[in-house]
Amino acid sequence: xxxxxxxxxxxxxYRNRVKxxxxxxxxxxxxxxxxxxxxxxxxxxxxxGSFLITSQTIINGTxxxxxxxxxxxxxxxxxxxxxxxxxxxxxxxxxxKILASKLISGFIALLALMVLYNxxxxxxxxxxFDASNAPENLLVTALTACLYKIPVYLFYxxxxxxxxxxxxxxxxxxxxxxxxxxxxxxxxxxxxxxxWNASYFIYPNLMLESYSDNTLINDPNMQGLxxxxxxxxxxxxxxxxxxxxxxxxxxxxxxxQDIA
Amino acid sequence: MSSKPLIVRNLTKSFKRKxxxxxxxxxxxxxxxxxxxxxNGAGKTTTIRMLVSLLHADxxxxxVNGYDLKKDRxxxxxxxxxxxxxxxxxxxxxxxxxxxxxxxxxxxxxxxxRIDELVEFVELKGAINDKVKTYSLGMKxxxxxxxxxxxxxxxxxxxxxxxxxDPKGIRQLRAYLRTLAKDEEVTVLVSTHLLxxxxxxxxxxxxIQDGKFVKQFSVGEESSDKTVKALFRAxxxxxxxxxxxxFGTVEQDHKYIVLSGIQQEQxxxxxxxxxxxxxxxxxxxxxxxxxxxxxxxxxGESA
Numbered sequence: 001x002x003x004x005x006x007x008x009x010x011x012x013x014y015r016n017r018v019k020x021x022x023x024x025x026x027x028x029x030x031x032x033x034x035x036x037x038x039x040x041x042x043x044x045x046x047x048x049g050s051f052l053i054t055s056q057t058i059i060n061g062t063x064x065x066x067x068x069x070x071x072x073x074x075x076x077x078x079x080x081x082x083x084x085x086x087x088x089x090x091x092x093x094x095x096x097k098i099l100a101s102k103l104i105s106g107f108i109a110l111l112a113l114m115v116l117y118n119x120x121x122x123x124x125x126x127x128x129f130d131a132s133n134a135p136e137n138l139l140v141t142a143l144t145a146c147l148y149k150i151p152v153y154l155f156y157x158x159x160x161x162x163x164x165x166x167x168x169x170x171x172x173x174x175x176x177x178x179x180x181x182x183x184x185x186x187x188x189x190x191x192x193x194x195x196w197n198a199s200y201f202i203y204p205n206l207m208l209e210s211y212s213d214n215t216l217i218n219d220p221n222m223q224g225l226x227x228x229x230x231x232x233x234x235x236x237x238x239x240x241x242x243x244x245x246x247x248x249x250x251x252x253x254x255x256x257q258d259i260a
Numbered sequence: 261m262s263s264k265p266l267i268v269r270n271l272t273k274s275f276k277r278k279x280x281x282x283x284x285x286x287x288x289x290x291x292x293x294x295x296x297x298x299x300n301g302a303g304k305t306t307t308i309r310m311l312v313s314l315l316h317a318d319x320x321x322x323x324v325n326g327y328d329l330k331k332d333r334x335x336x337x338x339x340x341x342x343x344x345x346x347x348x349x350x351x352x353x354x355x356x357x358x359x360x361x362x363x364x365x366x367x368x369x370x371x372x373x374r375i376d377e378l379v380e381f382v383e384l385k386g387a388i389n390d391k392v393k394t395y396s397l398g399m400k401x402x403x404x405x406x407x408x409x410x411x412x413x414x415x416x417x418x419x420x421x422x423x424x425x426d427p428k429g430i431r432q433l434r435a436y437l438r439t440l441a442k443d444e445e446v447t448v449l450v451s452t453h454l455l456x457x458x459x460x461x462x463x464x465x466x467x468i469q470d471g472k473f474v475k476q477f478s479v480g481e482e483s484s485d486k487t488v489k490a491l492f493r494a495x496x497x498x499x500x501x502x503x504x505x506x507f508g509t510v511e512q513d514h515k516y517i518v519l520s521g522i523q524q525e526q527x528x529x530x531x532x533x534x535x536x537x538x539x540x541x542x543x544x545x546x547x548x549x550x551x552x553x554x555x556x557x558x559x560g561e562s563a
Contacts, residue, residue: 083345
């Protein structure tokens with residue numbers, strides 16, 4: 001299994017141009033951070049705390065998640081498009097293991113990027129911006145915010161697996177990602193308006209930050225906007241159930257299908 | 261353990277209620293090269309895909325070195341090496357990275373020495389660290405063969421391996437396969453539509469049509485008791501025709517005189533008779549006998 005994951009990580013490095021992603025993302029982030037710090041009106045410069053949490057929301061919640069979805073989906077779809085899936089499926093290794101190695105390596109790649117970028121985010125926030133009046137310990141805040149994102153990553157990668165195996169299309173995965181990300185709130189609102197219980201819908205349960213008592217992570221002004229689920233454990237269970245069901249369908253499909 | 265490296269029994273597969281492979285059975289022997297022939301749509305590729313577990317058979321058994329592909333998938337697949345259709349590789353990685361990638365998928369671990377040995381064998385040493393996207397089709401084919409041999413399989417399956425190869429490449433491939441069959445006792449199953457190629461490359465021929473088994477025979481053996489065709493070119497073709505007409509049916513080609521319906525053993529007599537009558541021969545070509553047999557067996561459709 002380890003060697004399969006090694007294979008997948010190597011292919012990801014080449015296929016998804018990780019080097020390019022790292023360079024562009026880091027450069028953009030640094031340019032934005034420096035512009036905010038040095039070209040903005042003195043009074044409007046954000047504090048370290050708010051810069052930290054905004055960066056994390058944008059990078060962890062959108063860019064990395066999005067990239068992780070692409071990495072995982074394309075690790076499945078590109079094998080089909082290029083025909084290399086045949087070379088994998090004729091090895092004395094079960095198809096379940098092949099797909100599992102793709103899911104796990106997608107997760108590893110995403111976590112590695114998360115660790116890397118959050119170190120950058122933390123350092124930039126603390127070194128460039130004013131951290132003297134922070135209401136919370138910024139290091140603890142940065143770590144906690146990351147932890148809240150991990151179950152969300154799990155859900156989206158399970159979604160990637162099912163889309164990769166059922167539709168063999170990275171584009172559908174990308175579109176669905178944006179749909180869930182942007183329409184999810186509206187649908188939740190709609191369900192609530194119709195006085196149905198939105199707790200079992202996945203979207204509100206992905207807002208794990210709303211369970212935090214850290215005032216930076218769980219901004220009181222934002223509370224209730226998305227109609228959070230019932231409790232942290234409840235939301236984690238919902239995420240787990242959705243992920244398992246999606247993953248199981250994907251694995252079942254991959255196991256049974258004829259490769260032409 | 262069965263002594264046969266590959267046994268196929270009552271294999272059946274349908275797509276959308278259309279039967280593609282119909283109760284197909286055959287057995288292959290150790291260290292022989294088999295040509296897998298059939299008209300287009302006969303089910304060659306479908307059969308091959310079932311042999312390597314890309315497609316699931318509806319019915320029937322595939323037994324590789326005594327291991328049932330259905331019940332003991334990884335043991336069976338560990339003994340098969342294959343290139344199915346085009347040798348698709350990871351284009352952004354080098355040839356060596358591709359080989360290492362596939363090597364990691366086998367147990368026990370495949371040594372770097374084994375990889376180097378194969379690179380040497382398929383003569384890719386100079387280009388092995390270049391990205392695969394820079395490779396010619398012939399080089400990709402050779403890399404494909406190398407990756408199929410990494411784990412020292414007992415059975416090597418090649419689907420249309422001569423597609424897109426130039427004559428030199430085809431000759432090389434023939435040499436590789438001969439060496440493998442002779443020195444390492446690998447059983448090779450080659451699907452192809454080039455009959456002349458098959459005749460030169462293979463020990464035995466396996467013909468299927470409409471998903472059914474038609475015939476399996478040795479390439480050399482069968483042709484001796486069959487009637488054959490021969491092409492003649494003489495100092496004077498006009499004078500040769502009456503001579504040949506004594507032996508069989510004569511047709512005039514643009515360059516050759518085609519004599520059909522003769523036995524292969526008659527040819528020396530024919531040559532002697534012609535020279536006795538003062539007609540001297542430049543060339544006598546024994547025509548592609550496999551092609552004739554093939555057409556006869558499959559009812560005239562081309563391969």
